[in-house]
Each structure stands twice: as structure tokens, then as C-alpha cells.
Amino acid sequence: MLHPVTWLDVFTSVPLTGNALAVVHDADGIDDQAMLAFARETRLSETTFVQAATDGRADYRNRIWTTTCEVPFAGHPSLGTAVAVARLRGEKSVRYVQQTDAGCQPVEVQIDGFVARASILQEQPSFGPKPDPVAVMRAAGLSAADADPTLPAQIVSTGLTNLLAPVRREALHRAAPPGRETLRALLEPLGATVLYLAAVDPDAGAARARGFLVDHAAIAEDPATGSAAGELLAYLRERDGTSELTIEQGVEMGRPSRLECTWEEDRPRVGGDVVIVAEGRLLLAV
Helix, strand or coil, rough: EEEEEEEEECEEEEEECCCEEECCCCCCCCCCHHHHHHHHHCCCCCEEEECCCCCCCCEEEEECCCCCCEEECCCCHHHHHHHHHHHCCCCEEEEEEECCCCCCCEEEEEEEECCCEEEEEECCCEEECCCCCCCCCHHCCHHHHHHHCCCCCEEECCCHHHHHHEECCHHCCCCCCCCCHHHHHHHHHHHCEEEEEEEEEECCEEEEEEEEEEEEEEEEEEECCCHHHHCCCCCCCCHHHEEEEEEEECCCCCCCCCEEEECCCCEEEEEEEEEEEEEEECCCCC
């Protein structure tokens, strides 16, 4: 069976920067094993599969797979999938309700040629434990002195649980990808997916960030982590009422990304540019 495939770069308007995503459409007949296998084939941080919604509130179901497992929610796969769906349907300005395992999230899309703008209203934030800062910094090759003295590391979720670790700005570029077992030992007991280092400038409403996650074969650095971006805004809002935040990520790995976050009622909205890179067909025996 042939499945339409859209390849996009998210949180950028420049092709071959930002965070890449492959979207497989008409995926109702694809089983979980094949989804995981194709996600590993792409070697991207996430690959998504669009299915018919099983929740009456939603327009489609978004199945999000890393190279190791399915995840309940993620930021750039949500934006990129909505743009891919809109393009396949021929819709240039649209609001969808997307079904993920984390719930139903409203997504807004504006398409102009091969470039789009999209934003998603994430789930209400929940806040978890604050792990030992020494262990957190050590995992990234840093010392306790590199941690932001006013912002402790903490577990936060807006649909996907991540470990936020604010650091001093001068320490961010010195961070090193953790060893696989080191990162697993840090994240798995906390139920977290990404170690998200962020250097925050609260006066400017801006931050620089780097995210690390466990790939099926190694450690991967994420060019743009939309889930953690919304969580960082929620984290800052809890402390000082921050309502807007612009985050740069992916600079150190040559895939610069820009994530724009605003507070809307009781949850974060995360948005940015999306550019379509390629379109084709996937032949997958199911």
C-alpha cells in the first residue's frame, strides 16, 4: 500500500535547519511494529503517523514515535503533522483538534506556499520533583557551579515529561552529550524523556537551550524541543509570572531553531515556522 509522506523542518523557515520530521498519512493499517521500524529507518528524533481520530472531538489522530518507542505527546511533531495534514487536504488557514495519547490539543495552521506558521495549545502543566543539581549537571559534563543559582532543576510536563535544568549562559556551550547509561540513569527514574538545559534571560523574555535524549543506539541532541519549551514557560510563570518566551535551540549542532511561547489562560501555546522539504510515497507492506 502506498502512503503519502511529508518531510518537514519545524521551528524554522529555512530548509535543512530546525527539527526535521517525517509524517506518514493514511496510516490506519500500519501496525505498531512497522511504525517503530520506519521511525528507526528515518533516524529522526520523531516520526508521526496520521490515523482517523478515535475521539469525537478530534480531526485526526497523531501517533508519535521516537526511534525507541511511542510517546504520548511532543512539540515539533504536533506542529509539523498539522501542517502536513493541512497541505494534503489543500487547506491554507485552518484550526484542527489533534488527538494524541496525552489528550486533544488545538493546533492552528497558516500556509503560504512551502512555508507555514503553526502553534499548539499544550496541556496544563504539572510539576514534579527537583532532583539533585550535582547529578543533573554532572550528566551534562558540567559542575554544580554551572547551574542557575536561582532556578533549580525540576520535572515538568505539559503532555510529555521532561527534566528542565536551567544553567548559566556561559555554561550552555560547554555542555556535552551524556553517556547513554548516564542519561538513562538520570531520566528513567524520573519518568522523563529529555534533559533540557536552558540559559534564561528573564528580563528579555528569552532563552537559549539544548536538549538531550536517548536514541535507540546512542545519545541524540534535539534541535528543537517543543514540549520542553512550553514547560519552560510554565516553569517560569510559576516563579515570576512570565507570559512570553522566545527560545533559540539547535545552534550548537548547526540546525538553528526558534520557538515562540505565550501563556493562554491556564496553559502554554508554542509556535513557530515550518517549511516543507519533500513529499513522496511510502511503500509499506502491512
